[in-house]
Amino acid sequence: xxxxxxxxxxxxxxxxxxxxxxxxxxxxxHEVRTAFQLQQIGPLKLVPDVPTAESDLQICxxxxxxxxxxxxxxxxxxxxxxxxxQSIQALNFELKYMIAGHTTAFQEAFxxxxxLAENRTRSLFxxxxxxxxxxxxxxxxxxxxxMSLYILGAETTVENAVLRFFDSLFPLVYSRLIxxxxxDLSEDxxxxxxxxxxxxxxxxxxxxxxxxxxxxxxxxxxMLSRALSLGTEVINNTEHTALxxxxxRALVRMQYCPHCQGLTLIRPCVxxxxxxxxxxxxxxxxxxxxxxxxxxxxxYLTNEMASSxxxxxxxxxxxNSINEAILHAQxxxxxxxxxxxxxxxxxxxxxxxxxxxxIMPLKEATEAQTLVLAHTGLNSKRREFISYMxxxxxxxxxxxxxxxxGDLVMRDSSTCWNGEDVVESYTSRIVSSGLKAQSNNPxxxxxxxxxxxxxxxxxxxxxxxxxxxxxKLKLERWTSQxxxxxxxxxxxxxxxxxxxxxxxxxxSGDRIHTADLPPWFVGCYWFxxxxxxxxxxxxLSI
Numbered sequence: 001x002x003x004x005x006x007x008x009x010x011x012x013x014x015x016x017x018x019x020x021x022x023x024x025x026x027x028x029x030h031e032v033r034t035a036f037q038l039q040q041i042g043p044l045k046l047v048p049d050v051p052t053a054e055s056d057l058q059i060c061x062x063x064x065x066x067x068x069x070x071x072x073x074x075x076x077x078x079x080x081x082x083x084x085x086q087s088i089q090a091l092n093f094e095l096k097y098m099i100a101g102h103t104t105a106f107q108e109a110f111x112x113x114x115x116l117a118e119n120r121t122r123s124l125f126x127x128x129x130x131x132x133x134x135x136x137x138x139x140x141x142x143x144x145x146x147m148s149l150y151i152l153g154a155e156t157t158v159e160n161a162v163l164r165f166f167d168s169l170f171p172l173v174y175s176r177l178i179x180x181x182x183x184d185l186s187e188d189x190x191x192x193x194x195x196x197x198x199x200x201x202x203x204x205x206x207x208x209x210x211x212x213x214x215x216x217x218x219x220x221x222x223m224l225s226r227a228l229s230l231g232t233e234v235i236n237n238t239e240h241t242a243l244x245x246x247x248x249r250a251l252v253r254m255q256y257c258p259h260c261q262g263l264t265l266i267r268p269c270v271x272x273x274x275x276x277x278x279x280x281x282x283x284x285x286x287x288x289x290x291x292x293x294x295x296x297x298x299x300y301l302t303n304e305m306a307s308s309x310x311x312x313x314x315x316x317x318x319x320n321s322i323n324e325a326i327l328h329a330q331x332x333x334x335x336x337x338x339x340x341x342x343x344x345x346x347x348x349x350x351x352x353x354x355x356x357x358x359i360m361p362l363k364e365a366t367e368a369q370t371l372v373l374a375h376t377g378l379n380s381k382r383r384e385f386i387s388y389m390x391x392x393x394x395x396x397x398x399x400x401x402x403x404x405x406g407d408l409v410m411r412d413s414s415t416c417w418n419g420e421d422v423v424e425s426y427t428s429r430i431v432s433s434g435l436k437a438q439s440n441n442p443x444x445x446x447x448x449x450x451x452x453x454x455x456x457x458x459x460x461x462x463x464x465x466x467x468x469x470x471x472k473l474k475l476e477r478w479t480s481q482x483x484x485x486x487x488x489x490x491x492x493x494x495x496x497x498x499x500x501x502x503x504x505x506x507x508s509g510d511r512i513h514t515a516d517l518p519p520w521f522v523g524c525y526w527f528x529x530x531x532x533x534x535x536x537x538x539x540l541s542i
Contacts, residue, residue: 027051029067035264041256042075051262059249060257068260073252080251081243084280087403088239095392096235102385103228110151110221110311117315118144124319129326132176139168147214147315151221153229158218159211163198166207166325170197173326174340175347178333182347192344200343202336206325210318217314220304223467227298230463234291234456238284238396241450247280250444255408258417269416269426273409275443277400278433283450285433288397290460295393297467302382400433419443 033047051065059076060068121140125133146161171193175182243251254276258266268276278285305311329336415422428442438446 027065029262031262031264032067032259035259036072036075039079041079042072046071046075057260059252060260062261064261066260067262068257072260076252076256077248080248080255083255084243084251085239088399091399091402092235092239095388095395096232098385098388099228099231099235102381103225103232105381106224106228110315111148113312113315114144114148117318120316121319121322124323128323129177131180132172135172135176136169139165139172142168143318147218150218151225153222153226158214162207162211162214166203167194167197169322169326170194170200170202170329173202173329174336177326177330179337179347185347189344189347193340196340196343200336200339202329202332203325204328204332206321206328210321210325213317213321214314217305217311219470220301221311223463223470224298224301224305227294227301227463230459231294231298234287234460237452237456238287241284241452243280244447246444246446247276250276250279253419254417254443257419258422263417263422266415266417266422267413268409269418269423270404270409271426271428271430272416272418272443273404274400274430275428275441277403278431279438279441279444279446281400281403282433282435282438282446283453284399285396286435286449286453287457287460288394288434290457290464291396292393293464294460295389297464298389299386300467300471302386306379306382397433 027050029048029050033044033049036042036047037044046069048067048069051067054066054069056070057066057068057073058070059073060066118140121144122133122137125136125140129136143161143165146156146164147158150156150158150161171185171190174193175185254268254272258264409416415424416426417423418426418428429440431437431441435446435449
């Protein structure tokens with residue numbers, strides 16, 4: 001077919017040349033020069049004025065006279081690399097914009113929550129615990145700084161941040177509230193109080209409870225922040241993956257070799273374009289499976305943040321946990337003093353009547369603080385974001401199809417370019433997407449997985465596994481509690497009205513008959529939304 005097609009084109013060229021001579025005109029490369037200039041492919045001087053016999057062409061070889069030169073082929077290869085990157089950037093634009101927008105909204109929201117929670121905590125000390133307010137300012141600032149860094153992915157832990165805060169708080173509570181008559185709080189004595197805080201446990205269960213509550217919410221926030229960064233990294237890197245030599249040549253053959261024969265308006269056949277693009281993007285399409293799981297993990301994390309682990313609730317509840325902890329220490333002041341005296345010795349006291357730190361009622365410490373949070377707005381953005389991201393599940397599986405859509409190919413014409421000739425239809429086999437399928441690609445050889453893409457796949461897989469393991473632990477805890485309570489928790493969750501369908505919660509129409517399901521699936525059912533069921537339960541069953 002190739003030889004016959006070339007002969008046919010040669011005949012057409014000769015006929016056109018003859019017609020041109022008959023009209024007093026010589027064959028010209030004018031149309032090719034115009035296209036070369038309009039598409040800014042390279043210097044116009046590279047294009048010959050008339051077709052010539054070129055023997056050194058490496059890609060667009062043809063027996064007929066040609067308007068291409070070897071230098072033009074090099075310019076065409078640079079052009080297809082540039083065009084391929086621009087095309088993928090155009091496809092990525094909306095997805096990148098959505099992730100960047102939600103990243104900004106999320107960061108602004110949690111920074112606002114942190115700032116308001118810190119202000120509320122500082123106000124607690126300034127109104128209820130004035131004797132220690134000034135000295136408590138720095139530990140409070142450090143606590144919220146540590147939590148901010150944790151959410152942003154720093155190598156720190158919520159437990160260390162909270163326990164370090166209470167270590168710093170205990171000497172202040174002991175010397176300003178429990179024993180306000182202390183005159184000499186030396187560095188050694190302060191350090192002794194700090195070091196013995198966890199053994200003495202002056203704050204009872206409240207310090208540990210605060211760690212537990214914050215971990216639930218801040219972990220989901222930290223993972224969501226990491227997920228958004230990872231999504232941006234994947235998108236940016238796929239835009240800049242290098243074209244292989246085989247891909248570059250195949251793209252030139254598809255898009256610009258027709259120009260060499262003066263056919264500047266002809267477009268590739270759809271099937272031909274799909275084979276070339278699927279071959280060029282074989283490595284990128286390998287992201288598909290992990291990208292789908294990544295979207296499900298994103299949805300799981302945002303649902304976690306919107307449920308009992310709400311970031312706003314956790315952060316704005318910090319002041320109350322601290323207040324309860326201080327009240328507990330004050331109420332147990334005599335016992336604490338006796339224990340501290342044995343461990344750290346007796347500090348110097350002022351003479352005269354000593355009054356213990358006043359325990360101010362909770363109401364008095366909070367009435368001056370009014371907190372307004374953009375919770376509804378954040379939930380609205382979250383829903384919009386997840387709705388869009390769910391539509392991008394097949395982004396990498398269908399990237400070749402979208403690149404071959406639009407003006408690149410001929411859809412409504414009776415003829416198209418098949419890489420060698422103008423034909424009515426593309427007759428070669430059309431391969432599917434993915435690396436394995438390219439062994440049968442008739443248009444180019446695909447040698448293996450791009451190392452850059454391989455690294456991205458590993459990062460996505462590691463992230464997805466972390467989320468899945470956390471979800472599995474949650475499942476095990478809930479199923480254990482459900483078994484121990486005789487099903488009471490299941491009934492409570494089934495009748496709860498705290499969650500709506502837009503939050504990803506299961507509605508009445510999604511009822512599952514658990515009697516027909518294995519035990520681990522029943523456990524999933526009681527606390528997960530439909531999408532979480534499909535994802536987590538599938539993960540656990542394989």
